[in-house]
Amino acid sequence: MKNKTHFLFLAFLLSAISLSAQKELDSILSASTSLLFDKPDQAIELANEVLEKSLDPATKVKALTFMSNAYLSKRQNSKSLKSVLRSLEFLDHIENPSTHIEVLNAIGMQHQQLRMYDKAKDYLDRALVLTNRLEPTDKPSSLLAYNYIIRGFIYREQMNCDIAQNYFDRALHQLKNLEASPATTANLSTVYYNKGNCFLQTTQIDSARTSFEKSIGYAKKVNAPSLLAFAKKGLSEVYTAQGNYQISLQHLYEADSIASEVGDLVLNRGIYINMANNFLALGNKDQYEFYDNRYQKTHQELLAQERLLIDESLQNSRMEIISERDEKLKKLHLILLIILLTGSILLLFLIIKTVKRRKQFLLAKKEINSII
DSSP states (O other): OOOOOTTTTGGGOOOOOOOSTTHHHHHHHHTTHHHHHHOHHHHHHHHHHHHHHOOOHHHHHHHHHHHHHHHHHTTOHHHHHHHHHHTHHHHTTOOOHHHHHHHHHHHHHHHHHTTOHHHHHHHHHHHHHHHHHSOGGGOOHHHHHHHHHHHHHHHHHHTOHHHHHHHHHHHHHHHTTSOOOHHHHHHHHHHHHHHHHHHHHTTOHHHHHHHHHHHHHHHHHHTOHHHHHHHHHHHHHHHHHTTOHHHHHHHHHHHHHHHTTTOOHHHHHHHHHHHHHHHHHHTOHHHHHHHHHHHHHHHHHHHHHHHHHHHHHHHHHHHHHHHHHHHHHHHHHHHHHHHHHHHHHHHHHHHHHHHHHHHHHHHHHHHHHHHO
């Protein structure tokens, strides 16, 4: 079964995108990154306060991105998407290219979650074009890493893990250029978790174990329960692949205990199906049915959420198309009005000139007749 958990903490690569007088508000958000992992409701409240107080478009964008990440942590993808889309209305007033890059990357990631891969790549390509226009010393490693990780997710789903691993490795290179921070550490955990999943798919068991152990180590450093639970779940799959079902279950029990304080349906679904599979392999029918039922219930809840998010995304796409059409119609109407006014002026000029020449002709004719 393909894992859909790979995107969880990517949006936490927050960059210092404002150098204006609103720097204090920016600093408040940057210093509150840990809230995104442990207290997303407080993060949302903080983002709303900054959004109301700030007069600077760049700070407003940062607040909306922060809010989007908090909703993402709560798995409220619909609200996360709405928040990041709101930031588009401020971009025309911002010159800093890093802000534009961050927003485009974030929207690309949202469409990747919806498996709207072509649209996701369109936003990622636009972000990369802006990045490549910067001087080499000005290219933001965090935003490059962000772009590469999302591409890794897309190519893993669309093509194969070999291509995805290439992008994950590029992302690691960029992340390791950054100063240590909770966001960077969390994303290192996320990348190693996904590399581990790819190694499992290609039956590189030892490499998978190493990647999951690294993911666990980084998750502990940043004290992120959800990342730790995901990494533990991944490590359990290594032992399942080796037939060590009891050891696998030990890791899953630990993951389940950690996940109880997270409330992430995707995480819970992965733990339940893995527990069911291990109990099935051990011939424990009762425990298999218990965890399989929990898996089925959680899976149905997630499907309902995905349908809602896809419907809202399609509605947003329709609104985008309508807005673009209306904008084109306005431009067309303006062009037609200009053509009409220009034509009217030319016609009036020709009429005046014709009348003037007619008068001159009649006057000349009258003078000739008087001479005759």
